[in-house]
Every structure is written in structure tokens, then in C-alpha cells.
Amino acid sequence: MTFRYDFAPTPFGDALAVFSDQGIVRFDLSEAADPSVPWLLENVAQQLQAAPEPDPGAADDLVSVLDDYFDGVPVRFDEHLPFDWRLTSGFARTALQVISEIEWGQTLSYGEVAVLAGHPGAARAVGTACRHTPFSIIVPVHRVVRADGTPGHYGAHPERKRYLLDLESQG
Template sequence: MSEKNAATLATQDEGSVLQELNKKFVQDAHDQGLVEISYRIVESPIGRLLIATTEAGLVRVAFETEGHESILDTLAQKIGPRILKDRGALDDVARQLDQYFDGSLRNFSLSLDLRLSTEFRRQVQVELGNIAYGQTLSYAQMAQQVGKPKAVRAVGTACATNPLPIVLPCHRVLRSDGSLGGYLGGLDVKSRLLHLENPDYLGTGATLF
């Protein structure tokens, strides 16, 4: 065996050992109750997404434009500092996101942790999950849906602060004239998600209900 091949095998063996040690470290941390939040970064057609979970469920989906390090700092402050990068803990979330983006999944089936939202915002965000795939509502209609017809601005704030975009589809909420309004991931991303779900979506002025 050449020195080059021997070096390659040694590097591969070292990588395997490190991978196994990391798995053991992650498992031990979970077993000892030392982990409050597990997270990983996943690739998607709209950029890299940070997904984070607690024992209660998925707690955060964050766009790259939000600054993933900043998101982790916020999670540490609001939930707890024991945060671990753990690919395995979020396999189901990653799989469902992949299926959503390839068009084979319309409804997510995940346990959710909405502790990052206050009571009214949480109510609005849960209601977002009732907007059918490929359909939209206006902010005013969402206010009606949650029994607060005058709280249109508060509904907009709840959508803007939604900790679980895509999974709780705030991109399906538009202004009354059909224009996009705002979106945490940017208006281009919002438009792309609407087109993904409904290729007939026409953009500003369009209504899908």
C-alpha cells in the first residue's frame, strides 16, 4: 500500500472515530438531561434554514437572513443555554421540509413548542395551520378567524413574529388588496412559497380564495 493510500485510510478511520465519539457525546448529553435545545441547519430551495427543537417539539424555524447565530443567542436567552447541534434529533423535521419543497407534502405532522409566542400571537399562529395548502386569507380575515375582527394590526404582528414559518404558514396571509404585505424571510421568499403551492398565483392583486 502506498503512503498516500495509507494516509487516506488513516484519515477516513479518524473521521469515523470522531463521528462515533460525537454520537456518543450527543446521546450521553440527552440521557443526562443536559440538552434544552437541539438544532441543525438544513438546505432548502429558499436558502439554509435553522431548525431547533425542545423536548416539547419544534420550537424554531429560521431563515438565513435572520442570522442563525443571533437566533441561537435568542433561544439561549428565552429558553436556556444548553444548546446542542444534533443532526439526528431533527430527522423527521428535515424529511418533512424536503417533502414540502418537492411538492409531495401539504400538511406538516410535527409536535410544536410555541413558548416563544405570547397568548394572542400563539392563537393566531396556531390558526395559520388551518389555512389550506395553496389558499390565502387576508390579515382582516385572520382577525375574524380568531374572533378579534378589530385586531388586524395585532394579527400582522403575530404573523411577522411567527417562530415557525413554513410549518405554520404565515406566507398564506396577504393584505386585503392581494399584495404580499411583509414576511420575515423576505417578499421574494414569500412569493416563491405561494408559487410553490399554487402555480397560478399571480402576485400583487391576486386572490386565491
């Protein structure tokens, strides 16, 4: 199995995109100039048990879909590129796959996702799955909100979650 990486521009900075032979395996919003990117690559290499190789242009198809998304076009990333779910398992994978089905401009609460994932009462586990997703933006964890309808956090960047929800509410 070979793994390769490239960067994709977003309004938040360049995102790290890692691909396997089966599809995208990780999409991370850390900026390319961010000193944590080498750490991210080391972390991904540990998780994959293989070092991803740089591959300029590997993210070209993803960039095209991201451009549409950030232009306000309702897209589903999983309809445009294959996902390699190897970095998730168990309930986290199930929850993220449920989240993948949340339509553009819609939201579900953490508890609603837990019910749809077959584990009522596992709202906190849904939050953990969202926090640790290997697929920022492309699995729309930003569409998962608190039970009272407030957005909640998005890692250390709640302003990004608000931006994405506002973008989708305009379409």
C-alpha cells in the same frame, strides 16, 4: 428540559431548527453561513433560558417533510411533527394556530385571521404575529395576505413569500 438544534436545507439556504423535548420550538430561515446565526442561537437561548446544544440529525424528520413540501406535495407540518408553542403566547399564539389551519394553496387576509382568532379589527396584530413567528414556513404565515389580495411582505424577503405562494398554487 433540554434543547437541541440542527440545520435543514431549503431553497433559501439552511434553516435553523431548534427542538425541545416536546417538539420543534423554532424554525428560522437565516442561512447557516449568515453571521446572524450565532446571534439567533443567543436569542433562542435567552428566550428559552437554556442554551440549545448542536444535534446533527435532529432535523432529519423535518427535512423529509420539507423535501416533500418543496417538491410540491401538499403537507401540513403539524401532522408530521409536534410543535412546542412556548415562544408564543396570547393573541399571537392564537393567530398562529389559526394560520396553521389555512390549507395548501389557500390564503386569508390579515383581517380574516383576526376575525377567526376572535379579535376583529386586530389585523395589525396578526401581521406582528406573522412577522415574529418562531415557525417560518412550517406555520404558513406566507398564506396571510393583504385585504386586496396582494402578498405583502415576508420579513425582509417578499420574494420568498411569492415563491411559496407560487409553489402552492401549482399543486
